[in-house]
Amino acid sequence: MAKYEYTEMKDTRSGFGDGLLEAGKRNKNVVALCADLTGSLKMNDFKDAFPDRFIQAGIAEANMMGVAAGLTIGGKIPFTGTFANFSTGRVYDQIRQSIAYSGKNVKIAASHAGLTLGEDGATHQILEDIGLMKMLPGMVVINPCDYEQTKAATIAIAEFDGPVYLRFGRPKWPVFTPANQKFEIGKAVTFQEGNNVTIIATGHCVWESLKAAEELEAEGLSVEVINIHTIKPLDNDAILKSAAKTGRVVTAEEHQMNGGLGDSVAQLLARNNPTPIEYVAVDDSFGESGKPEELFEKYGLGKSSIVAAVKRVMKR
Amino acid sequence: MASIQELENTASQVRRDILRMVHAVNSGHPGGSLGCADYFTALYFEIMDYSADFKMDGKNEDLCFLSNGHISPVWYSVLARSGFFPITELSTFRKIDSRLQGHPTTHEGLPGIRIASGSLGQGMSAAIGAAMAKKMNGDTKTVYCLHGDGELQEGQIWEAAMFASHNKVDNLICTVDYNKRQIDGDTDDVLSLGNLRAKFEAFGWDVMEMEGNNMEATVSGLKEAKAKTGNGKPICILMTTEMGAGVDFMMGSHKWHGVAPNDEQLKDALSQLTETAEDY
Numbered sequence: 001m002a003k004y005e006y007t008e009m010k011d012t013r014s015g016f017g018d019g020l021l022e023a024g025k026r027n028k029n030v031v032a033l034c035a036d037l038t039g040s041l042k043m044n045d046f047k048d049a050f051p052d053r054f055i056q057a058g059i060a061e062a063n064m065m066g067v068a069a070g071l072t073i074g075g076k077i078p079f080t081g082t083f084a085n086f087s088t089g090r091v092y093d094q095i096r097q098s099i100a101y102s103g104k105n106v107k108i109a110a111s112h113a114g115l116t117l118g119e120d121g122a123t124h125q126i127l128e129d130i131g132l133m134k135m136l137p138g139m140v141v142i143n144p145c146d147y148e149q150t151k152a153a154t155i156a157i158a159e160f161d162g163p164v165y166l167r168f169g170r171p172k173w174p175v176f177t178p179a180n181q182k183f184e185i186g187k188a189v190t191f192q193e194g195n196n197v198t199i200i201a202t203g204h205c206v207w208e209s210l211k212a213a214e215e216l217e218a219e220g221l222s223v224e225v226i227n228i229h230t231i232k233p234l235d236n237d238a239i240l241k242s243a244a245k246t247g248r249v250v251t252a253e254e255h256q257m258n259g260g261l262g263d264s265v266a267q268l269l270a271r272n273n274p275t276p277i278e279y280v281a282v283d284d285s286f287g288e289s290g291k292p293e294e295l296f297e298k299y300g301l302g303k304s305s306i307v308a309a310v311k312r313v314m315k316r
Numbered sequence: 317m318a319s320i321q322e323l324e325n326t327a328s329q330v331r332r333d334i335l336r337m338v339h340a341v342n343s344g345h346p347g348g349s350l351g352c353a354d355y356f357t358a359l360y361f362e363i364m365d366y367s368a369d370f371k372m373d374g375k376n377e378d379l380c381f382l383s384n385g386h387i388s389p390v391w392y393s394v395l396a397r398s399g400f401f402p403i404t405e406l407s408t409f410r411k412i413d414s415r416l417q418g419h420p421t422t423h424e425g426l427p428g429i430r431i432a433s434g435s436l437g438q439g440m441s442a443a444i445g446a447a448m449a450k451k452m453n454g455d456t457k458t459v460y461c462l463h464g465d466g467e468l469q470e471g472q473i474w475e476a477a478m479f480a481s482h483n484k485v486d487n488l489i490c491t492v493d494y495n496k497r498q499i500d501g502d503t504d505d506v507l508s509l510g511n512l513r514a515k516f517e518a519f520g521w522d523v524m525e526m527e528g529n530n531m532e533a534t535v536s537g538l539k540e541a542k543a544k545t546g547n548g549k550p551i552c553i554l555m556t557t558e559m560g561a562g563v564d565f566m567m568g569s570h571k572w573h574g575v576a577p578n579d580e581q582l583k584d585a586l587s588q589l590t591e592t593a594e595d596y
């Protein structure tokens with residue numbers, strides 16, 4: 001029997017939608033803005049429950065970011081909703097000046113991130129957003145791994161004072177973390193302990209990493225699997241402790257190798273405890289149309305790529 | 317209530333501050349700052365209801381935003397002379413460790429500033445957000461935002477303009493510093509703005525014109541704009557000004573947009589402006 005089972009298949013964007021509704025119930029200052037993607041972002045329940053706190057921004061993301069920044073001045077806690085591509089690259093300067101530099105309490109909710117957006121293709125499959133956002137001083141960057149973690153993260157960031165980038169995705173994906181979990185910003189989640197190698201994964205790649213670990217354990221390896229949902233601030237202690245124990249690290253993420261989680265981990269290790277590391281990430285390439293699982297396979301993000309990366313790092 | 321003469325006196329001192337600030341660091345933007353000295357003076361010394369004991373949320377206060385952040389010297393001078401921070405702090409403008417950054421920011425905690433500006437085209441969106449929050453909070457005060465005319469070339473302005481009228485943000489008064497000049501030359505040569513009144517009207521705004529270098533006209537214009545609030549439309553004031561207003565050799569061209577005067581030019585400029593309060 002497999003070590004990890006999932007309860008159901010559910011999209012992380014629904015985790016956001018359900019978390020937003022809950023955050024709205026808990027705090028009347030929570031407001032939501034959406035750039036003509038209310039259904040895609042699963043914001044309809046919030047909109048129906050709190051019509052006076054929902055702002056339709058239209059296809060005008062730059063303005064949406066600025067309006068959100070302005071709303072914080074009056075004590076509001078705005079969540080902006082659009083695809084990750086339009087939540088970052090398209091509005092980078094607005095986020096940089098009006099939100100990050102100005103220290104505004106805006107929550108940038110970014111759906112359809114990465115290759116798993118699927119058939120829409122590379123124009124929408126942003127793989128650079130984590131890098132863009134983590135470079136901004138003071139910006140918290142979170143990329144949860146399943147429906148439940150996304151829901152918990154959404155509720156948690158509403159209670160956190162400061163700008164946050166929350167990245168999630170489109171496809172139905174295994175749900176394997178507990179309902180009503182406590183989400184601690186900046187705190188790694190260790191799924192299993194091991195002694196030979198550490199897999200550090202974020203987002204959709206966490207499930208793939210758990211499946212990879214099962215396969216590797218069947219071959220006799222002792223694998224530690226750490227879920228980094230908060231890429232910034234990074235849980236330095238958890239990573240350094242694990243790397244010191246296993247001496248081998250593989251990172252896995254649905255993002256460019258340049259600027260992603262792997263970069264953050266490598267920087268940390270290089271400065272504190274140089275450790276052999278292999279990356280599972282997109283290697284300086286745009287995506288293309290296809291099914292999520294096909295894209296994960298072709299661009300080297302799935303279970304087999306993680307297994308291969310572990311085997312490479314074990315030889316170093 | 318201040319008399320027109322008192323306001324003119326204050327504006328004269330503000331102009332002296334602007335010139336001395338940019339001269340001291342041989343950088344900054346005197347042209348637009350001088351052109352908007354009357355507007356800011358009228359706003360802070362006559363029109364707006366606010367507390368100089370600064371609170372970020374500005375609840376039950378009128379709020380002021382500056383979208384064209386490069387004219388920070390005029391705002392800094394008026395904020396200091398309104399009591400937001402010590403007037404002597406104007407001497408730190410653009411220097412290391414100062415709260416008076418080249419462009420306004422909340423980052424160093426300068427009282428009176430609610431959001432960073434400098435990268436153009438972003439202020440209207442922020443002002444709209446602040447105005448909408450006021451409505452949600454049952455706060456009936458007004459939000460003011462100033463824009464450069466060249467800045468209207470930024471696309472975000474028109475996203476914001478469309479959004480404000482759609483959402484009936486009628487507690488917002490956006491003023492355009494309509495001096496028809498920008499850093500590379502006349503707006504008509506760089507990228508024509510066309511018929512701004514017709515454009516803002518087409519975007520659903522209540523548009524009025526105002527002479528921005530005549531204190532009496534500025535005060536009455538701002539009062540007229542205030543009277544237009546609450547009628548379902550955002551308000552746009554096309555404020556005619558002269559870049560460099562108050563200093564003869566700085567007027568009539570775009571060349572003083574972002575150039576500081578040298579020692580001799582400063583002396584000449586200051587000789588044209590009465591020291592009505594003490595220089596910092």
